[in-house]
Amino acid sequence: MTKTRIIYHPVPFIVRQPLTPVTINTVLPSHIRKVIGIKVVHSVGVQSMTTAAYLPVIGYLSLEFNNKQYHFGHLDVPFDNRAEASDAYHDAAIDIMAGSLLTGNYENKVFTGIEYQKADGTITDKWSNYIVTIYLKALSDD
Amino acid sequence: MIQGYRFQKVSLRISKSGQRVYFNAESHKDFSMLKGIALSVGYDGALFGSTFGFRVDEKKVLDESHEAHLLVFGNDVPPNNRMLFFEKPIPIHSAKLEGIYTDSALQSLLGNISYSPGGGVIAATDVNVKKTYVSGKDIVSYGNAVVDNVPVYNAPINIGLGNSSMTMPSTGASPSAPAPVYYPYDVKITMFLSR
Amino acid sequence: MKNNKFQRIRLRVSSAGETLRFNAVCDKGFRNIKGIFVSLPQDKAIQGSMLGFRLNNVEVLDDGHEVKNLTASNGVAPNNKFFLFPEKIEALGGSIEGRYTDGSKYPLLVDNGEDSGVYDPGKVDFKTLAGYTTNPYGVVFPYDVIINIWLTNEA
Numbered sequence: 021m022t023k024t025r026i027i028y029h030p031v032p033f034i035v036r037q038p039l040t041p042v043t044i045n046t047v048l049p050s051h052i053r054k055v056i057g058i059k060v061v062h063s064v065g066v067q068s069m070t071t072a073a074y075l076p077v078i079g080y081l082s083l084e085f086n087n088k089q090y091h092f093g094h095l096d097v098p099f100d101n102r103a104e105a106s107d108a109y110h111d112a113a114i115d116i117m118a119g120s121l122l123t124g125n126y127e128n129k130v131f132t133g134i135e136y137q138k139a140d141g142t143i144t145d146k147w148s149n150y151i152v153t154i155y156l157k158a159l160s161d162d
Numbered sequence: 163m164i165q166g167y168r169f170q171k172v173s174l175r176i177s178k179s180g181q182r183v184y185f186n187a188e189s190h191k192d193f194s195m196l197k198g199i200a201l202s203v204g205y206d207g208a209l210f211g212s213t214f215g216f217r218v219d220e221k222k223v224l225d226e227s228h229e230a231h232l233l234v235f236g237n238d239v240p241p242n243n244r245m246l247f248f249e250k251p252i253p254i255h256s257a258k259l260e261g262i263y264t265d266s267a268l269q270s271l272l273g274n275i276s277y278s279p280g281g282g283v284i285a286a287t288d289v290n291v292k293k294t295y296v297s298g299k300d301i302v303s304y305g306n307a308v309v310d311n312v313p314v315y316n317a318p319i320n321i322g323l324g325n326s327s328m329t330m331p332s333t334g335a336s337p338s339a340p341a342p343v344y345y346p347y348d349v350k351i352t353m354f355l356s357r
Numbered sequence: 358m359k360n361n362k363f364q365r366i367r368l369r370v371s372s373a374g375e376t377l378r379f380n381a382v383c384d385k386g387f388r389n390i391k392g393i394f395v396s397l398p399q400d401k402a403i404q405g406s407m408l409g410f411r412l413n414n415v416e417v418l419d420d421g422h423e424v425k426n427l428t429a430s431n432g433v434a435p436n437n438k439f440f441l442f443p444e445k446i447e448a449l450g451g452s453i454e455g456r457y458t459d460g461s462k463y464p465l466l467v468d469n470g471e472d473s474g475v476y477d478p479g480k481v482d483f484k485t486l487a488g489y490t491t492n493p494y495g496v497v498f499p500y501d502v503i504i505n506i507w508l509t510n511e512a
Contacts, residue, residue: 040280240437
């Protein structure tokens with residue numbers, strides 16, 4: 021009998037430009053058997069571009085599992101700089117093929133104006149790189 | 163009266179920005195299940211970008227890059243829900259519990275330019291700056307603790323390292339005043355055990 | 358006959374960092390302690406404060422248990438404000454010995470020289486208050502702590 025246990029697997033990615041989508045392409049660890057929950061959070065960075073403690077959407081994320089065979093759909097990524105954490109994960113039940121890819125795209129939706137990225141593509145000092153983390157609640161058999 | 167549950171606690175003191183503190187402890191011998199975990203951190207401002215990794219018997223439960231603020235619950239959450247509960251309780255039999263807390267760990271990654279221009283997935287090796295878990299079964303008490311002093315960044319918010327080719331905002335925009343963080347501060351880890 | 362009762366214990370905290378010991382006897386006629394809710398008049402006083410108690414000499418909450426986890430804001434529905442114990446705790450007129458520690462000295466924590474960062478919470482680890490004209494959190498003293506203990510006869 022294989023024993024599985026719960027783990028939380030973060031996949032952080034960095035956003036370096038307001039207008040260029042971020043491509044996500046990473047191999048999940050082979051001990052992950054099944055994803056049972058997904059949560060996407062802003063980690064750090066955006067707080068230095070805004071005085072707001074909460075923005076409902078800073079970007080859109082699409083995610084695919086199992087070498088693009090399973091499309092999880094699109095998620096809004098909020099910015100929440102308030103201390104209260106939420107335990108809420110989107111429920112999922114995705115059996116993971118060993119060694120398969122997690123892929124997707126992230127499109128930034130905030131601070132896209134000319135004052136953040138000039139017409140020639142250079143980034144101004146008003147822009148701050150930021151990190152978004154995808155948390156996978158998963159069953160692992162390692 | 164025999165209690166069927168216990169809140170096992172470990173306290174850490176973070177003395178400076180960017181400090182990394184490792185602890186290990188043995189789970190209480192009378193309890194066989196670990197059902198949940200929660201952190202309590204001295205200052206809200208210290209939560210963002212700080213990380214907490216957790217292992218049981220050398221098996222990873224929370225990655226070292228797991229954000230501390232996801233394990234802290236506020237006063238607006240009913241008291242019985244203030245924990246990350248594991249769907250499947252983790253079996254423990256005098257198990258080795260290990261944790262590693264890193265103050266403002268993620269801020270140090272923001273200036274990383276080794277990704278494609280748009281950005282991309284941060285490799286686990288970048289986040290887990292050093293292999294800090296101590297392997298081997300010889301360590302069982304609180305007395306054995308390891309601290310790494312990673313370079314000190316200006317917590318709570320710091321953007322960019324010196325080698326960045328981009329200019330990072332220093333006074334640009336009008337960043338929200340971060341909640342202040344004073345050092346030292348305490349991190350309390352509460353683990354919910356049951357028989 | 359009533360099946361539930363909220364027994365109150367009121368403590369007055371008069372200075373920063375004060376530790377108060379208290380004793381009480383559970384109201385007879387109720388079988389179990391179901392939950393606890395600690396009410397503080399100032400949010401600032403919650404951070405760092407601790408409450409532990411023993412019932413008939415058995416530890417129910419250790420002295421380092423954070424009050425933070427035994428209270429709730431008005432954003433929580435009244436029926437969810439209590440911390441409900443994960444199991445029934447037999448009360449039956451038992452005696453309670455408790456200890457409340459004010460947490461407002463928290464900002465005066467010192468780096469207590471333990472390089473490990475892991476420390477024994479039993480150690481004294483505060484700077485002296487000398488030189489501080491007010492307590493750093495701005496907690497107003499005295500204040501009253503009300504400990505509500507939910508007694509029940511329900512199975």
